[in-house]
Amino acid sequence: DSGVTQTPKHLITATGQRVTLRCSPRSGDLSVYWYQQSLDQGLQFLIQYYNGEERAKGNILERFSAQQFPDLHSELNLSSLELGDSALYFCASSVATGGDEQFFGPGTRLTVL
Amino acid sequence: DQQVKQNSPSLSVQEGRISILNCDYTNSMFDYFLWYKKYPAEGPTFLISISSIKDKNEDGRFTVFLNKSAKHLSLHIVPSQPGDSAVYFCAASAQYNTDKLIFGTGTRLQVFP
Numbered sequence: 644d645s646g647v648t649q650t651p652k653h654l655i656t657a658t659g660q661r662v663t664l665r666c667s668p669r670s671g672d673l674s675v676y677w678y679q680q681s682l683d684q685g686l687q688f689l690i691q692y693y694n695g696e697e698r699a700k701g702n703i704l705e706r707f708s709a710q711q712f713p714d715l716h717s718e719l720n721l722s723s724l725e726l727g728d729s730a731l732y733f734c735a736s737s738v739a740t741g742g743d744e745q746f747f748g749p750g751t752r753l754t755v756l
Numbered sequence: 757d758q759q760v761k762q763n764s765p766s767l768s769v770q771e772g773r774i775s776i777l778n779c780d781y782t783n784s785m786f787d788y789f790l791w792y793k794k795y796p797a798e799g800p801t802f803l804i805s806i807s808s809i810k811d812k813n814e815d816g817r818f819t820v821f822l823n824k825s826a827k828h829l830s831l832h833i834v835p836s837q838p839g840d841s842a843v844y845f846c847a848a849s850a851q852y853n854t855d856k857l858i859f860g861t862g863t864r865l866q867v868f869p
Contacts (some may be wrong), residue, residue, distance in 0.1 A: 645799060676855070685760065685845060685859035686800070699855045733799050741853050747792075747799025 646670065647748035649734050655754045661722040664751045668715055668736030674698065675717040676745060677709055680731040692717055693740045721753070729755045759783045760848050762860035769867050775833040777863050779846030782827065786848040790857070791820060791831050794843045803844075804831070836867045 646669035656662055668675050673694045678686040688701035692711035703709075706724075711717045721728060731750045737743035761780045769775045779789075787808040792800035806813040806820045806829065813820050819832045833840055846860040 645801065647799070674855075678859075683765075683861060685758075685762075685861045686847075686857075688856055688858070691855050701856060735799070737854075740855055743854070744802050745854065745857070747801065749797060749799050 645746040645748060647734060647736050647746050649732075649748040649751050651751060652749070653752050653754075655756065656724060657756055658724055658726060660724050660755075661720065662724065662753065664719040664721070664732050664734075664753070666717045666719070666734030666736075666748060668717070668734075669746055672736035672738055672746070673715065674737045674740050674743070674745075675711055675715070676735040676737075677703075677717070677719050678733040678735065680733065680750075681727075681729075686733060689719070691740070698740055724755045726755050729753055757782075758861070759786075760846055760858050760860040762844075762846055762863050764863050765861070766864040766866070769836045769865065771838055771867055771869050772835045775831075775836045775840065775865055775867065777831040777833075777844050777846075777865065779829045779831075779860055780827060781829075781848050783848070783850070783858075784827070785850040786858075787851065788849045788854065789820070789822060789829050790847045790849075790854070791818075792845040792847060792859075793840075794845065794862070800845055833865075836865075838867050838869065841865060841867050 677689040689703040691699040735745040790805040
């Protein structure tokens with residue numbers, strides 16, 4: 644158990660819908676990262692937040708957005724969903740930023756029908 | 757454009773033998789490399805890393821070798837154990853900043869008795 648929790652574990656929705664994935668980092672960790680793993684793909688870095696502020700951005704679509712709240716939990720919002728958005732979404736956390744080990748949650752499996 | 761490549765999707769090894777997992781990268785700016793292990797229904801967990809100033813790093817049964825001229829790294833597991841059966845991801849970062857990790861597509865290792 645990494646100490647990072649993600650909810651829900653599974654999510655099934657339809658095209659065009661909007662969903663919110665939630666992540667609680669390990670106690671004391673200030674950074675939260677979001678990754679997408681599509682079928683037969685590696686983990687694609689989406690975005691990082693550090694202590695409430697956006698820190699780094701990867702290949703995140705404009706339809707996707709994230710935020711980190713004062714209690715340090717984070718939410719990833721996915722809107723206007725397409726079939727291709729079906730994937731595993733992982734959240735990771737680290738103590739700070741720059742060179743710290745990332746601890747991953749178990750992921751949320753999103754299925755868009 | 758896949759900057760980190762794991763060309764073998766799967767590998768099967770007998771218990772007690774050596775497992776060698778390979779990873780190639782294209783971006784010469786990468787200077788820090790990591791291996792993650794992932795069990796089903798869990799997030800990836802950090803295994804071992806190496807910086808570009810070294811060509812070898814060892815931790816127990818796990819050794820990572822880096823060949824910068826060939827832009828190639830490999831993970832050796834000796835001896836392999838059934839509990840090592842998992843998906844192994846190679847990841848890379850630039851400027852020793854692990855905020856933006858670039859992952860390979862993973863290699864599924866199966867260790868059989």
